[in-house]
Amino acid sequence: MMVSGEHEILFKNVMLGDVWVCGGQSNMALPLSAATNAKEEIAAANYPDIRLYSCPTFTTQLPLEDFPGKGKPWRACTPATVRGFSAVGYFFGRNLFQEFNIPIGLINSSCGGTAIELWMSKECLRKEPEAKPVIDIFEKACFKYPVGPVMLNKGQLLNGLFDALNGLYNGMINPIMPFAIKGVIWYQGEANAERAYPYRKLLPLMIKCWRENWGQGNFPFLLVQLANLGAPPAEPASVTRQSCWSELREAQLLAAENVSNCGMAVTIDVGEAGDLHPPNKQDVGARLAIAARKVAYGQDIVHSGPVYREMKKSGNKIILKFKNVGGGLVARGGRLKHFAIAAKDKNFVWADAVIQQNTVVVSSNMVNEPVAVRYAWAGNPEGCNLYNEESLPATPFRTDDWPGSKCL
Numbered sequence: 001m002m003v004s005g006e007h008e009i010l011f012k013n014v015m016l017g018d019v020w021v022c023g024g025q026s027n028m029a030l031p032l033s034a035a036t037n038a039k040e041e042i043a044a045a046n047y048p049d050i051r052l053y054s055c056p057t058f059t060t061q062l063p064l065e066d067f068p069g070k071g072k073p074w075r076a077c078t079p080a081t082v083r084g085f086s087a088v089g090y091f092f093g094r095n096l097f098q099e100f101n102i103p104i105g106l107i108n109s110s111c112g113g114t115a116i117e118l119w120m121s122k123e124c125l126r127k128e129p130e131a132k133p134v135i136d137i138f139e140k141a142c143f144k145y146p147v148g149p150v151m152l153n154k155g156q157l158l159n160g161l162f163d164a165l166n167g168l169y170n171g172m173i174n175p176i177m178p179f180a181i182k183g184v185i186w187y188q189g190e191a192n193a194e195r196a197y198p199y200r201k202l203l204p205l206m207i208k209c210w211r212e213n214w215g216q217g218n219f220p221f222l223l224v225q226l227a228n229l230g231a232p233p234a235e236p237a238s239v240t241r242q243s244c245w246s247e248l249r250e251a252q253l254l255a256a257e258n259v260s261n262c263g264m265a266v267t268i269d270v271g272e273a274g275d276l277h278p279p280n281k282q283d284v285g286a287r288l289a290i291a292a293r294k295v296a297y298g299q300d301i302v303h304s305g306p307v308y309r310e311m312k313k314s315g316n317k318i319i320l321k322f323k324n325v326g327g328g329l330v331a332r333g334g335r336l337k338h339f340a341i342a343a344k345d346k347n348f349v350w351a352d353a354v355i356q357q358n359t360v361v362v363s364s365n366m367v368n369e370p371v372a373v374r375y376a377w378a379g380n381p382e383g384c385n386l387y388n389e390e391s392l393p394a395t396p397f398r399t400d401d402w403p404g405s406k407c408l
Contacts, residue, residue, distance in 0.1 A: 017103025091285025227271030
């Protein structure tokens with residue numbers, strides 16, 4: 001491409017395609033070299049029409065208009081360039097490229113161990129009362145930080161240098177905001193799990209503020225719901241023993257369902273009990289791409305696993321209805337697991353659950369007058385197995401709205 005004027009500038013190897021921002025914390029940042037079958041995946045990653053850009057990790061009090069030194073250049077996807085790039089981002093982009101055969105650009109702007117507040121401007125946070133404690137911390141802490149940009153390394157991150165809360169937004173999001181994008185994929189939430197209830201407001205607020213500040217309309221925003229982690233539960237979660245990760249997943253589901261032009265990849269079946277960073281990022285990227293095909297590209301496909309819609313009581317049973325059932329509900333590997341039921345005393349017991357005509361009928365001989373059901377309501381509901389025929393897992397859910405006790 002030749003740009004002419006007082007001077008002529010020739011740009012070579014220019015691509016026209018769709019650009020996606022890959023944001024979040026460590027599970028988005030996890031490189032392809034740490035993913036399942038990394039050696040084989042890296043060797044096969046010859047996609048010159050997929051372009052990669054990694055934002056330098058800057059924190060700053062004042063918003064950057066561009067990265068110091070203009071940052072690193074775009075690079076074509078090759079085994080040499082992709083090994084350190086976001087595995088989720090790469091698998092997402094690869095799936096889109098294989099589906100549409102158009103150039104795909106991926107901007108990785110992620111940083112491990114970061115709460116959602118760090119990715120929002122102070123002006124945005126001021127709009128939400130739930131964020132006031134964070135703003136107060138910022139006001140007290142910001143005097144310790146240089147006004148100009150500071151590039152962070154791993155040691156600085158672990159030592160908490162980025163406590164000035166909109167520092168990463170200023171240093172890693174603001175510089176890319178003029179760039180034309182197709183949408184965002186977002187994998188974050190682990191750092192907010194102990195404050196899951198405020199996340200219900202903070203996640204939609206962040207999406208709203210990014211869209212407003214980017215100035216490119218209501219672009220698609222695709223979420224990754226947190227994967228399973230920790231020891232499988234011996235008994236159902238009661239109101240006094242709720243899982244913070246379950247409540248965080250619920251906040252993510254609420255955003256996906258209620259914020260326009262959003263989608264979500266459910267990953268309740270691809271985590272590992274003892275690993276906060278499960279290496280199976282292939283399924284994560286593939287499910288994000290399925291959501292993108294529907295939300296961003298308008299394909300008429302089943303883009304999600306079953307999502308709880310409504311319940312009705314029938315004697316000592318509760319009948320559950322779902323949307324996104326696709327070709328039908330499936331109990332993968334045998335009878336349904338990880339359903340629990342409770343009466344108005346709020347004490348949950350494991351339940352019998354069966355699929356009947358694309359509903360799930362839940363009951364227990366220990367509960368004569370049930371009022372609530374929960375499915376996969378635990379940090380690691382190992383073996384939860386409700387899917388649709390399209391092999392997409394149901395999101396964990398609960399039918400009650402009883403208040404939690406610890407994830408406030």
